[in-house]
Amino acid sequence: MSEIDWKSLPALSSLRAFELTARTQSFAAAARALNVTHAAIAQRVRSLEADLGVHLVRRAGRTIALTEAGQRLSRHLTEGFETIAAGIAEVKADEHSKPVHVTTTVFFSQLMLLPRLEVFSRECPDIRVSVTPTQDIVDLTSQDVDFAIRASPTPPDWPGMRIEPLITSDLIIVGAPALLDGTIPPLQDLPWIWTEGSETEEAVLRAFGLHLETLRNADFGVTSYHISLVRRGLGVSMFPEVFVRDDVASGTLRQITPPTKISVTFYAVTPVGPVRPQAQIFLDWLKQNLGRDT
Amino acid sequence: MSEIDWKSLPALSSLRAFELTARTQSFAAAARALNVTHAAIAQRVRSLEADLGVHLVRRAGRTIALTEAGQRLSRHLTEGFETIAAGIAEVKADEHSKPVHVTTTVFFSQLMLLPRLEVFSRECPDIRVSVTPTQDIVDLTSQDVDFAIRASPTPPDWPGMRIEPLITSDLIIVGAPALLDGTIPPLQDLPWIWTEGSETEEAVLRAFGLHLETLRNADFGVTSYHISLVRRGLGVSMFPEVFVRDDVASGTLRQITPPTKISVTFYAVTPVGPVRPQAQIFLDWLKQNLGRDT
DNA sequence: TTGAAATGATAGAAAAAGTATCATGTCTGA
DNA sequence: TCAGACATGATACTTTTTCTATCATTTCAA
Helix, strand or coil, X not given: CCCCCHHHCCCHHHHHHHHHHHHHCCHHHHHHHHCCCHHHHHHHHHHHHHHHCCCCEEEECCEEEECHHHHHHHHHHHHHHHHHHHHHHHHHHHHHHCCEEEEECHHHHHHHHHHHHHHHHHHCCCCCEEEEECCCCCCCCCCCXXXXXXXXXXXXXXXXXXXXXXXXXXXXXXXCCCCCCCCCCCHHHCEECCCCCCHHHHHHHHHCCCCHHHCEECCCCCHHHHHXXXXXXXXXXXXXHHHHHHHHHHCCCXXXXXXXXXXXXXXXXXXXXXXXXXXXXXXXXXXXXXXCCC | CCCCCHHHCCCHHHHHHHHHHHHHCCHHHHHHHHCCCHHHHXXXXXXXXXXXXXXXXXXXXXXXXXXXHHHHHHHHHHHHHHHHHHHHHHHHHHHHHXXXXXXXXXXXXXXXXXXXXXXXXHHCCCCCEEEEECCCCCCCCCCCCCEEEEEECCCCCCCCEEEEEXXXXXXXXXXXXXXXXXXXXXXXXXXXCCCCCCHHHHHHHHHCCCCHHHCEECCCCCHHHHHHHHHCCCCEEEEEHHHHHHHHHHCCCEEECCCCCCEEEEEEEEECCCCCHHXXXXXXXXXXXXXXXX
């Protein structure tokens, strides 16, 4: 089909007013359907008639009737607008049924997200959530990700992203009870588990007054295993308090309050632009529930 | 198909902007096609995305690409808008091809309109004209009449009608040469031809100082025949000068300047509302040419 | 690395659409 | 046949929407 010459089309609002007028056979009814006054409709229809140079509606006292031209035009308009409305409905429905897509670290998803998802799905059964654990920061705009969750000591400033704090937690040091039985040796003498080369981790260790050069490291190279290594008594490590709250409460892990108080905040990172309602709901729910026990 | 829920539809102008953006794959190109700035388009598309809560366009530096949802929506939009555009084109084309429809008296159409139509159709070959001679004033709005031509001594005030003077002409008295040979007898003694009972005609006769009670009348009852009766020498009568200018010039009729000068104006009467361009052209042409010789 | 051509952002101007109101016309039912 | 409900007509004024003008930033290509 040929291209549309938009410049020669009348105002779309006039077409809409006329379409409704035609279907309802009344300015007043059309006005009600659009939540405007009858005058607005009448003006729009008059302007359409003037644009086309054609009488579309025959006014006869209290009632109106379409002219022959009006009837033909209205048939086209109804069909066209219905096509458009159907397309919008389709996109909306589709968008609604898609799960909320969150991406975060393996760590956060394992310890914080997954345990809470069951609760959320009970509270909001019609909102599905899918989590993609990634170590790297994925390109949120090109992937279909609703938001990411990232840790940072200070609010990050990423252009084109909306940043929202989710939860703040102090970093604490934990170890297996076996390792920390009786009197606790100086931190410097304990076996540690950290990602060698990670600037943020090492900066924190230094802030705790440790000397990395002489510190033992039992790391295997996979950050997400650290928690299991610690649980198995292979060393101590630091985590946000909320990550290990359950372990500490149940006695699986024992907590050492570090000499320096350092906290980390987890931020929700949303691409600029529209946020899907479901995503917002889940995000709000997270804010409420991340601090609570599972 | 189900009714359209207009209230849940986004702004139509946003849909239009997006449709063009989708087809041109560029805000800038869409802007050019609509004769607006790129900012206008970008704003509209952003607002559409916000309305739907869906990303439709993926911005990547200097280029853009549609998301999957954007592609699906754009297909619907293009189809819908094309349907609408086609309907408008159809109505316009149809309206254009219809002849200009004029209604007036038999008299005016015979003496003034028909002789000039040939000239007009030579000058504007693509505008057809149809004349419906009627004595009565037809309902212009319910019939498909572009305009009527009516005579009146003063500008008439018809509600719902646009009145435009076409030509003004003095009423003169004419008779066949045979009847007015040699010395012309007093008007009161001549045989007259007028529509008995017509208030306007009789008022004019009285204004000429004639006494109707004693005036001879050769009327047959059909006003449009008067001119032939006069030509055949059966009596004298009064006409707007322009009606009989040719007769007088050619000597078919002889003119008597009446004692009182009375003029009559012919008005074009157009129903309020849109005027078709062709009708306006013909009307303007008439204004220019009614005063000229045929 | 410089210019052309996109998009992004946004305050303020312009245009479009709508409201409020009053007038008029026409059915309907007491 | 008269009042009242309900429709359209007309229009000054207000509100909302849309667009412009402008400047910044990004990208691509010569």
